[in-house]
Amino acid sequence: MRRIAHIDMDAFFAAVELARRPELAGKPVVIGGRGNPRSRGVVATASYEARRYGIRSAMPMRVAYEACPEAIFLPVDYAAYSQVSAKVKDALRSVSPVIQDAGIDEAYLDVSDLPGTAEEIGQIIKRRVRDATGLTCSVGIAPNKRLAKIASDMQKPDGLTIIAPDQAASRIAALPVRKVPGIGPVTEAHLAQLGVHTVGDLARLRIERLVAEFGPSRAEFLFEAARGIDDRELVTHWEPKQRSRETTFQKDTRDVQTVRRTVAALAREVAQELRDDGYRGRRVGIKIRFAGFDTHTRETTLAEATDAEETVRRAAFACLQRLPLDRPVRLVGVRVGELERVAGEGA
Numbered sequence: 001m002r003r004i005a006h007i008d009m010d011a012f013f014a015a016v017e018l019a020r021r022p023e024l025a026g027k028p029v030v031i032g033g034r035g036n037p038r039s040r041g042v043v044a045t046a047s048y049e050a051r052r053y054g055i056r057s058a059m060p061m062r063v064a065y066e067a068c069p070e071a072i073f074l075p076v077d078y079a080a081y082s083q084v085s086a087k088v089k090d091a092l093r094s095v096s097p098v099i100q101d102a103g104i105d106e107a108y109l110d111v112s113d114l115p116g117t118a119e120e121i122g123q124i125i126k127r128r129v130r131d132a133t134g135l136t137c138s139v140g141i142a143p144n145k146r147l148a149k150i151a152s153d154m155q156k157p158d159g160l161t162i163i164a165p166d167q168a169a170s171r172i173a174a175l176p177v178r179k180v181p182g183i184g185p186v187t188e189a190h191l192a193q194l195g196v197h198t199v200g201d202l203a204r205l206r207i208e209r210l211v212a213e214f215g216p217s218r219a220e221f222l223f224e225a226a227r228g229i230d231d232r233e234l235v236t237h238w239e240p241k242q243r244s245r246e247t248t249f250q251k252d253t254r255d256v257q258t259v260r261r262t263v264a265a266l267a268r269e270v271a272q273e274l275r276d277d278g279y280r281g282r283r284v285g286i287k288i289r290f291a292g293f294d295t296h297t298r299e300t301t302l303a304e305a306t307d308a309e310e311t312v313r314r315a316a317f318a319c320l321q322r323l324p325l326d327r328p329v330r331l332v333g334v335r336v337g338e339l340e341r342v343a344g345e346g347a
């Protein structure tokens, strides 16, 4: 039986700020934009104290300020949050190597093969995260990813929620459909017109009706989601299909030398990125957009995959030869596709 954990940090950006400014503990803290409540920009997140005033992610900063003028407003410091995020992921990896990174403050872990009860595993996860960062997270453990994500949200903050295999449908029946990841405001409104508000309501709709309303693939998703079914595997690493760079000229240019120089520079950057990330590619292409947005591409396949600047540049120049530059050029791009991993490198 599969057993998947979903981990989501509590009030993540705010928690990182509070950890490095203990004097703010217990105060309403709002993180957003440049930290100026009177400026434009929206709330990234708010501490649970600030949420009591109705402050939420994506709310304009100005509205948050009106809701709670005495809150502490801080700017977003992505560099700091990314560092803590990496520590969280390392801590999770120490529990199970089968991990899907699902965002700056969340991840899935396959814990099927670990000894112990779901409760014990959940406590281990929470302890490792706290030891590594001083922060709390909420954990859901369930037979699949979708249920685990729903579960981690059920008892925030600092929660641990377990959905046993035989409870898959019953534990989610009373939830509003919006609690299902993948059901957004549009689907919610469409379902409401059909009298469907909860996941249980959704489970009572026949598949034929779902297909008629939403089309076959969306219907299948809704049918399975309503029943707590989800066969998706963890995506444990992400292989990019291509690497590309492009540049728009400040002013459209007719100068072939300028275009060639730019293609050469882009080829150098793409090759550098391939080497940094441990990839080589067999397909090299260029993109040219003329004034008026008319866009053309040319591609060539190499005898063997490369990450060498010179090889990428030559191939890109060969493509450029095949494209008459008879009009002002607005944008050029270089891409390398059909990537393969260089042995022994990367994740």
Ligand code: TTP
Pocket: 008, 009, 010, 011, 012, 013, 014, 043, 044, 045, 046, 057, 058, 104, 105, 156, 157
């Ligand atoms: P969430 O996990 O959605 O929110 P959270 O961690 O702040 O609070 P919760 O305890 O409810 O999980 O998002 C993680 C971080 O992503 C959040 O701290 C800030 C950022 N974020 C934005 O910048 N904009 C947004 O609209 C949302 C939802 C999040």
Ligand code: MG
Pocket: 008, 009, 010, 011, 012, 105
């Ligand atoms: Mg979170």
